[in-house]
Amino acid sequence: MQSKQILAQNQRIERITATTLVVGVDIAKERHVAQAMNFRGIVLTSRALAFANTRAEFEQFVARLRDIQMAHGMTDVVVGMESTGHYWFALAHWLQDQGITVVIVNPATTKRNKENRDNSPSKSDPKDAIVIAEVVTRGYYTLYERSEWQFHQLRVLVASRERWVQERSRARNRIIRWVDIWFPELTQVFPDLFTDRALATLTHFPTPAQVRVLTPDTMVDVWRRYMARAAGARGLRCAQALQEAAARSIGETVGLDDARWELQHLLVSYRHAYQVVEETDTRLEALLAKIPCAPLLRSVGIPTSETAAILAFGGDLRQLAHGDQLLRKAGLNLAERTSGKYKGHIKLAKRG
Template identity: 25%
Template sequence: MTNAIVGIDLADRKQMVVVTDHDSKVLARRTFRVKAWDLGAALDWATERGARAGFTGVTVAAEPTGHRWRVLGQLADERGMALVCVQPAVCSWVRKTEDLTSDKTDDKDAVLIARLTAQLRCYLPEPVDETWARLRHFGTRREQLNGEHVACVQQVRDLLECVWPAALDAAEHPFKSTTWVAALTVVMDRDGGDLSRTRRLGPARFEHAVRREVTRRGKVRPCLRIVRRLFTALADPAGVIAHRPAAFERVAWVIDDWDHAKAKLADTQARMVTVLDELDLTALACSIDGLSAVGAAAILAETGDLNRFTSARAVVKHAGLAPRERKSGAFTGRAHVTGAGRPLLRAAAWRAVWGCLQTNRVYAARYRHLTGRETNRLTPTQAQTAVAAAILRQLHYVITHRQAWDPVVAAHGTKTLEVVAA
């Protein structure tokens, strides 16, 4: 109660600043037409106005949108001020409840931010730490490269389905096969849209060319079955022939982009594991059977230091994986996850499920129980969501308690996993 509250609505060149007491009475307001880095003068002005009203200090509040709140946080820290954040979604909901309209101005938003702070509907942001910051940026970079990787695969698939669909049938999972990609690269590099030109090489010379490409890609030898199937597909007439020259040229470009994306993705993931080693968390995180170092790093890149969460359930809520019930009187609706947290954290936890279900007996038993019980049976997707939430909860315990994952503890103290999963 000794601090005044400074609500700031951040923008590019116009910053609205209001100083209020704990009853949301505005003590002073002013518009500063400056960049975020020049808000130091605004904080000094707010401190002076708060002191006039009898407050010994100020608490700065803002919405954590874009990068400007980070700049504001550093300026506040240099002056010994506390910075708290108010969720933009909360501001949006409260703004509509005030007068049941979508009325919005910078002045009103700044006052609203201050009011929500006085009501303690705010939170302390993650402390600035160089190592954790690197992991967070690497995680964002990895997600971007994953998007590029998927986009390249979809482009190649779409183009081949149009001009040369037989190529996609040469392997069961073509885009996971180094041999198939190497053979396709050979065709694209020398063909120019005329498959008969490559076919004149003959099976032996084509196989030799594919072997060279497979070796260049870091593998020892190709799968001859796939090589022969793709060579046979050279004679298939299906496809829009007129589009082949241009489409093949584009496929060659996309394969080159795909190779670069995979190389950059591997480098980024290696850097993430290095940061995890610096934090001395690799052994702890990987003690969870089925959770790789990259998978754990991807999760921690989105959560930050798990010690800042008061409970494991808070991490699950942060990911938007907490269940949302619908009950009223005698009515009981279906429960759904909230989906209101960090989408990239939710995606990282979801991806970790696939590896854990293959090798982790506790999670596999829980999945079988959830999808096989007679009452309240879950769909496979719902059960995977429950396992994703369990991974987050147990990763929180492992890291905050500095204790390796124990399958008996994870199974609630019962050694018979099939019974415990219930």
């Protein structure tokens, strides 16, 4: 380990003193389980503390911790939990509002240490809570601090954008599959099926049978509803090429009514996802304008969506002393395996 990492680890260990009550919480959707121990790893609870994800039981949980503190003469409380899913947000924020220190433990660290105490691969909520608390006493944790409201909003928008981009990709792929089955020659006329002209075609006359009964002028009139320059020589050439493709089409001809019904719903899904992504990008632009370190990232050519993702999950870059800290947080730092004369390959750690 590098000297700076060793120093940081020592500081985290020194943070846990003889007067510190260390609490590990195994997070769940409905009921959490906690165990308490001292800095030496001695469990101070006769049985696990189970409490529901409600304010009333949060208050009972803290009251029980205060009783344990008084019984053992402790003046400080540190609560550790894994940052998995979203179920820990409510508890972590509520504890911070009560003035209790909250730390985050990497689930990979918990998994590697779960057999230390009993040499058994068994798993249970009380055991997991003990393992989390034990990991905290050895300094393997990260202090949890709420980010400023701009970065919180960024995380919400970036996560939402990612989901809608996936929805848009799914709709695109299903539309492409539909075309491959019912009108495979359409891609010869429109290599990109998601231009305005191609989408208008898919909306109003997506099958070869529909195209065959239309004239080029009729097609151009439909395209005019969706684009400013639908006519002209290019528009007529597209219409004629579309008629020729329909005349020689080998697409499926059975079940066209249901196929058209399916396509219309796919197009609605695609357009909705596309619109949401565009709206999200607009909101990201406005939010990034309020973040001081955003212009620095954008000045080197990083697009809006990538800039938002870096700041959403990297936090305020002004708090970092070196760029390597951001790489380590993202799991992009280098890891090397050496032993004696053996020199292993250097690769990405992939552990944020």
